Amino acid sequence: MKMIFLVDGDNNIGTGLTGVDMLSEQDSVLIFYQKEKGLALAKLQKLCAGTAADVQYIESVRGGKNSIDFQIITELGVLVGKREADYAYVISQDKGYAASIDALQARYANAFQEVALRPSIESCLHLPFILRAADRQDLANALVKEYGSAQGCALYNHLKRIFQTPEPEGEKPAKAVRPRRSGGRRKKAAPQSTEE
DSSP, rough: OOOOEEEEEOOOOHHHHHTGGGGGGOOOOEEEBBTTTTHHHHHHHHHHTTSSSSEEEEEEOOSTTTTTHHHHHHHHHHHHHHHHOSSSEEOSSSSGGHHHHHHHHHHHHGGOOOEEEEOOOOSSSSSSHHHTOSSSHHHHHHHHHHHHHHHHHHHHHHHHHHHHSSGGGGSSOOOOOOOOOSSSSOOOOOOOOOOO
């Protein structure tokens, strides 16, 4: 599943790039920035240093209040038109993108799986919904919300069975091995007691 992130470099870029380190080499991150405004290119590159994703830094072709916004929406439209964006996300806390994204969803919904405005890269990933679960019920609810009632319940029940089934003798996690004392032969391990 390839994901493309179009990041607004003028709008809370530090928050927006949260989660960039969780991306794979299949993913693309396009960071739009203005040279004279916002973070310098070297700082942007440093924020993305730990990612495996393909990161491109796109300098605004023209300065001005909404120049980055228009450039991002133009790029998103081209990606959708070429069907290169199965999952495309505008990363910004600027709600001004919502109308353009709604228009793409209304007119070109069959050209992509998901196009959305999100505040950060992390909020686009499927992992955070699991990490936010504080207990079993939260996890069950999150799985249903993410995958629908039938699949979410099936996934939860499968995970529940896995974690409730005792592991076979041969597959118990290895215990920490103490370093051998100097010299001497290694003694045969005594049979493990079945009392626990």
